[in-house]
Amino acid sequence: MxxxxxxxxxxxxxxxxxxxxxxxxxxxxxxxxxxxxxxxSGLEVHKQAARARLVDPFVPFLKETLTKYPRLRASRLWSMTRARGYTGSKSGFRAIVSRLRPRRAAEAYLRRSVLPGHEAQVDWGHFGKVTIGRAIRDLWAFVIVLSYSRVRFLRFSLRAAMPSFLAGHAHAFRFFRATPRVILYDNLKSAVIEREGDAVRYHPTLLALAGHYRFEPLACAPYRPNEKGRVERAIRDIRENFFAAREFRSIEELNEQARAWCLEIASERRVPDARDTTCAEALAEEVTKMVELPGDEFPVEERVEVRVGKTPYVRFDKNDYSVPHTLVRRQLTVVASDDRVRILDPEAPATAAVVADHPRSFDRDLRVESKEHLQALTEQKRRAHQSRGFDRIFGVVPSSRSMMERIAERGGNLGATTSGLLQLLDRVGAGMLERAVAEVVAHDQPNLRAVHHVLDRLRHEAGQPPPLSVAVTSDARASVQVRTHALSTYDNLGREDETNGGDDVEAR
The missing domain is CATH 1.10.10 (Arc Repressor Mutant, subunit A)
Incomplete structure (x- = not known):
C-alpha cells in the first residue's frame, strides 16, 4: 500500500x-x-448499517442442522426452512448455505523422503481428443516419475487399456535403463481389480509384469492423491509446459517430441530436495540402486479372440482385416501392437500360425486387405463357377467333354468356351447343340466359331431362321416363318407378264 x-x-x-x-x-x-x-489512521470508520435479510431468523436453525449433517444438500435445507416460514428465493439461499456450511479442517502433510532407486509413481493423464480419418479417439498420456531423481517418462497412446499400460512400462524401463523396486499406482482398473480396506487384489497381468521386471506394485489409498503427488505434479507440468500449443501429425511424431522433451528439458530441471543437482545427475546416481533389466522383453501386444463370419474378414478395433478365405466361420486370435495387426490360427502349427499380417489403422470402418487374400478368393470363385458350367454342359451335351479335352491340350480358354456353349444351349437346345459339337469333334475343329458355323448350317437345312440373342420386337408376326423360293420363280413371273401384254396388243 x-x-x-x-x-x-x-x-x-x-x-x-x-x-x-x-x-x-x-x-x-x-x-x-x-x-x-x-x-x-485512528479515526472512526463509518459503516453502513447492514440491512435485515429474510433468512436472518432462520440462521440459528441452519447452523444447528449443518453442524449435525455437514453434507446435507442445500435443496433439502431449503425445503426444511421453507416449511418453517422462509419466503426467500432458492438461488440466494444456496449462497447463504455455502457460507454457513462447516469447512473441513485443513490437513497437514509430512514431506516424503525416498531412497534412490526405491520408488516410482505411475498415472494416466487425459489430453483431449484427436481426429484420425473418420474416427475421433481419446488421447492419453502414460506418465511415470522416479520419486528420488524426479526424472519423468512420457508416452502418448490412443487407448488407456491394458496393452498400452504394459507398453508404457516396458518403454519407461528401457528409458531409465533399470527398474525401480516399488511402483505406486492409483486405483485404476489396469492395476487394481478389487479393494476392501487395506486388502487389495491386483490385476494378474500386472502381477506377471511385476514378476518379469522384479518390482513390487503398491496401490495408494483411495482419495489420497497426496501419496502420489510427484506424478500428479508432473502431469500438470506436461499440460502447461509441453502439450500446450503443441502441433503434431501423428502419435509417433508426438511420442518422438515427448521423448526429446524428457531428455533435453525435463531432465535438466533441479531436484526439489537438492537444488544444486539436476534430475539427469540424480538419475545417474539412482540407476546404480535400481534393479537390472531382464534379458528378454515382456509381451505387451494385445490378444483378442475373434470369429470370422461368412466373409473373409475379422473385426478389430473398429476396422475389418482380411484373412484367407479358407478360414471363414473359424475362431482366430488377433495379436496387435501399435503399428501391426497379426492374425493367428490357434489350430495351425507354430511355424504356420500367422495367417495374416496387416498395418494397424486407428481410423474406423476401413477394410484393410491383402492382395493375396483377394486374388485367392477370386480365383477360387472363378474355378467354382467354371466347374458348375462343366457339370451342366457335360450332362446334356456329352460330346462337349471330348471338345473340352482337346481345347485344354491346345492351351485354349476353357472359361470362355464354357460360357459360349452355355449361351448356345439356352438358344438352340441340347439336341441341336449335341449334333453340332459332335460334328466339330469329328472334324477336329474344337472351337466356338466352328460350332456357330455348324449350327447355322443345321438351322438353314431345317428351314429355321437364324437365332437372335436379343428380342427385336414383341409382335407375333415377327415369329412367322417364310420359306424361301428359288430365284427362277421370279423369272417365270416376268415371262408371264410379257405374254399377257402381247395378247392385249393384238386384241387392240
Missing amino acids: TAEETAKILTLHHAERWPVGTIGAQLGRHHDTVERVLAH
Missing part, C-alpha cells in the same frame, strides 16, 4: 463519505485492506 493510496482512502472516506466497499471497488483493493488503513 503506497502513501498516495493511503491518502486517497482517507480522503474518500472522511471527506466524501464513501463507504468502505465503494472505496475498495474503485481502487481495486479488498475491503479488509481499506478498513485496516482507516483503523491505522
